[in-house]
Amino acid sequence: MTSSELTGAAADLHVLRLTPYYYLAGRELTHRELQYEPIGGMQVQIMQTTEQLSALGVRQSVVFPRRPGMGGRLSPDERTRFELLTLPVAPIPTRSKGYIGLLVSWGLALVAWCARQRLTGRAGRYSVIHMHCSELPWTFLFAVAARWLLRRPLVLTVHCSAIATFHPETLLGRVLIGPARLFERMAVRRAEAVVVLTERVRDVYLKLRLTVPERLHVVPDGVRLSHFRPDPPAEPAAPAAEPAEPIVLYCGRFAPEKGWADFVEAAALL
Numbered sequence: 001m002t003s004s005e006l007t008g009a010a011a012d013l014h015v016l017r018l019t020p021y022y023y024l025a026g027r028e029l030t031h032r033e034l035q036y037e038p039i040g041g042m043q044v045q046i047m048q049t050t051e052q053l054s055a056l057g058v059r060q061s062v063v064f065p066r067r068p069g070m071g072g073r074l075s076p077d078e079r080t081r082f083e084l085l086t087l088p089v090a091p092i093p094t095r096s097k098g099y100i101g102l103l104v105s106w107g108l109a110l111v112a113w114c115a116r117q118r119l120t121g122r123a124g125r126y127s128v129i130h131m132h133c134s135e136l137p138w139t140f141l142f143a144v145a146a147r148w149l150l151r152r153p154l155v156l157t158v159h160c161s162a163i164a165t166f167h168p169e170t171l172l173g174r175v176l177i178g179p180a181r182l183f184e185r186m187a188v189r190r191a192e193a194v195v196v197l198t199e200r201v202r203d204v205y206l207k208l209r210l211t212v213p214e215r216l217h218v219v220p221d222g223v224r225l226s227h228f229r230p231d232p233p234a235e236p237a238a239p240a241a242e243p244a245e246p247i248v249l250y251c252g253r254f255a256p257e258k259g260w261a262d263f264v265e266a267a268a269l270l
Contacts, residue, residue: 011057011058011059012127013058013059013127013128014058014059014060014061014125014126014127015053015058015059015060015061015126015127015128015130016060016061016063016126016128016129016130016150016152017046017049017050017060017061017062017063017130017131017132018063018064018110018129018130018131018132018142018143018146019046019062019063019064019131019132019139020064020065020102020103020106020107020134020138020139021040021042021043021046021064021132021134022043022046022047022062022064022082023039023043023044023046023047024047024067025047027067039253040252040253040255041159041221041252041253042132042134042159042160045159045221045222046132048222048224050062050080054076054077054079054080057079058079059079059080060079060080060081061080061081061082061083061126062080062081062082062083063082063083063084063085063110063113064082064083064084064085064106065084065085065087065102065105065106065109066084066085066086066087067084070084071084072084072086083113085106085109085110085113086109087102087105087106087109088105088108088109089101089102089105103136103138103139104138106138106142107138107139107141107142107145110142110145110146111142111145111146111149114145114146114149114150115149117149117150118149118150118151123149123150123151123152126150126152127152127153128152128153128154128155128192129143129146129147129150129152129153129154129155130155130157131143131146131154131155131156131157131187132157132159133156133157133158133159133160133184133187134159134160135160135161135162135165135166135180136162136176136180137162137176137179137180137182137183137184138183140156140180140183140184140186140187141183141186141187143156143187143191144183144186144187144190147190147191153192153193154187154190154191154192154193155191155192155193155194155195156187156188156191156193156194156195157195157219158184158188158194158195158196158197158201159197161184161196161201161204162177162180162181162184163181163184163185163204163205163208164200164201164204164205165198165200165201166180185208185210188205188210188211189210189211191211191215192215193215193216193217194211194215194216194217195217195218195219196216196217196218196219197218197219197220197221198218198220199218202216202218246270248267248270250263250264250267
């Protein structure tokens with residue numbers, strides 16, 4: 001396919017991206033903002049995917065929860081529109097997943113939004129539904145509901161699989177792991193395409209016969225390398241002295257499921 005053909009194909013697409021998480025670049029991360037939704041790699045990947053598809057000329061509608069103090073719609077560029085859902089959720093923060101009930105409230109508001117799109121005849125404007133799923137059951141469940149209501153092809157991006165990779169660290173996690181695996185199986189079987197981050201998850205899905213190889217794609221998380229290239233120094237720097245002790249770096253969110261406390265103990269052993 002030539003570049004002009006690729007551009008023409010992208011212009012014909014209208015991706016409906018559904019996610020309970022979205023990192024709005026440039027927004028001040030106040031304490032209240034971080035209580036509402038902790039920022040992590042999933043949010044950043046969704047943001048970068050949206051920006052890259054827009055750069056390719058793809059039209060997108062991104063539906064995610066409305067933050068405190070924000071309006072109902074935003075348009076970061078001429079091809080992308082944000083639909084922000086007002087959620088019936090009490091502002092009670094938890095330690096790892098934002099407000100209590102945030103995901104369930106988002107899902108219920110999303111179902112109502114999809115129903116309005118169907119009843120008003122606007123569902124046909126979308127080419128494909130793209131749902132981003134975590135290890136919790138709600139994203140998988142509401143992905144199936146959105147596909148049924150909108151009658152559009154469904155693409156899942158599974159950022160963390162309850163079946164293949166997630167190991168619950170809390171009582172709530174152990175309670176939800178069963179429903180999460182059930183709804184994950186349901187959603188993967190019904191999706192027209194599934195994107196996973198690793199070959200390990202792909203192999204598990206195929207072994208369980210949840211989908212076929214043609215519908216399953218491995219796309220690791222991307223990194224914008226330009227953010228990690230420092231400007232060249234004005235003058236050659238003197239060679240850095242070797243540290244007296246080795247320095248070990250952890251990069252990630254300080255949440256129990258990340259195992260950062262285990263990392264500290266492991267670094268001490270080194």
